[in-house]
Amino acid sequence: MSIKHLLVIGLLSTITYGQNSVLSFKEKLLLKSNINTQTESFSVQDNGQSILVNANNTYRLEVGANYKFLGLKIGFSPSNKSSGLKSKFLNPQLNIFIKQWIQSFEYRKVQGFYQETNAQELAEFPDLKTTSWTGTTSYVLNHDFSLKHLTHLTEWQRVTAGSFTPTLHYGFNRLSNNIDAQKVVENSFDLSIAPAYYYTWAFKKYWFISSSIAPAIGVRFTTEKSNDNTQKDTFITRSLDLTFQFGYTSETISAGARFNFDNNAVNKDLKQSMVNDKSYASLYFGYRFNPPKFLKQTVSNIEDRLGL
Template identity: 55%
Template sequence: MKQALLVVITFIFTSSYAQDIVDFSNKMLVKVDFNKQSESFLITDDGERSFIVEANNVYKLKCSANYKFLGLSINFSPSSTHGNNQSKFRNIQLRVFLKQWLQTFEYRKVQGFYQERTNINTTLAAFPNLKTTSFTGSTSYTLNDNFSLKHLVALNEWQKSSAGSLVPTLNYGFNRLSDVNETGKYFQNNFDISISPMYYYTRTIKTNYFVTGGIAPALGIRFSNEKSEHSNASYSFVTKALNFKLQFGYTTNSISTGAVFNFDSSEAKKASARNFVNDKSYASLYFGYRFDPPPFLKQSSKWVKEQIDL
């Protein structure tokens, strides 16, 4: 524990040295991500038998565009992992960059889940009506001006020297889980809020290459309402989460490319008929290209900036 604390303190002090960050906010950025991230749930029948169900659209493609202080991403799944067992997936994310602040809003919908395959000869139990819809947001602030979160997330900056920073983040959102089966309708509405003292450190290698490590513990509370044909219960409980991130990348004036590895774990201290299961590891590959924006976009951005005095 003492050694880990010493490492963190060392990172904080070494990140305070002056360094240069190149701003690309005047450039238009288009970005493509290819990732393998699944969404799964823990199903409990009568409090006795438990099993995991997953959506089949494991492989996802995300297309993003960033310009000035705005970013938009659309995420979709081009394939299914189990033939005719289809899952529907929609995901849209809006990002706002204001100096050291990063604000995100996200809409996500997944429908069609199947029992996790434990044996190649196992017939997958289908839950075609099991659906999750969520509206979430996060507000982050980078404490160290010499560290660029935009370099990692939005690719509209280039951090040329090693630095790290604490990035306190407030997460909040609403998630609705619903299902229809032979026993009737089931609904679960969850309101979540949590705080995460994230820490990132970027080590640059020969200016263009970098490797970043990040850790993000989170502690929060969930307010939940669970309804079925025969019951209606409301409760609140503590949630815990831990995320490790490792990112490798290459940056120039025109391109940014790299790979991101995420290791996620979450815990909710409440027994329920449907529980989120997020103990997942996944990776993504990305490629971004910057170019001069079209004239109409420049003029529109200038007008918006003048109206809201950014």
């Protein structure tokens, strides 16, 4: 092959690389960590009054790893040592990436809640516990936009672009508590659809700013059990999730900050609804490197068997 042909091939490769709006890092192993101020809160009935209780955690830690089409993450939180109330939090998550699809399965368990009274004391609800199994299925419509760049750090979006991302949420939640010496259990199944929209501004090669809006509407089926009494209800749910994110991305590292505002409401009838607003911030850092040979071989065998 002549030098002229080599130059032409090199030029075409450079042009193609320069036109790629999204660069994939699926051949790299990503290790990431995250710290955020998100807390768990519920509205509960106490002596005929509805009160808001919170888990006694000041922040949450998350560590995870992504490689090719798989991602694993686990979240945990130390209790607030300034209070005698201990809150337990555990949150493992499995993520699957296939082309424009992102599939997530999550388990969450939180126990130990409190309420701040007017006397600046903590009213304890140590028996209040919530356990949930949830799933999320998302599809990115625009191939020039990368949701994985923002949420899983496995890609790099290098040009400004946005996309609608229809998302289906579903899951089972079990809420239990001891009230007046009797155990009360509420089981609920939730199903909702969110036509989310994301937009990312890429600038100065490595930096970006992104925002999103995700209104959702759905249905909740609940079964509440107390002693021999059982009550079943069906509610309409609605929510609004707003995010703002900025960060830095290169071939080896990703770092940034994310701010969320969530509004959730459950319509109990036409005249009454329960609303829960919360906002939180998070800092994240990810590092990419070549995977060890045993991991590369194992995942390749899985891909071959699944035909991925």
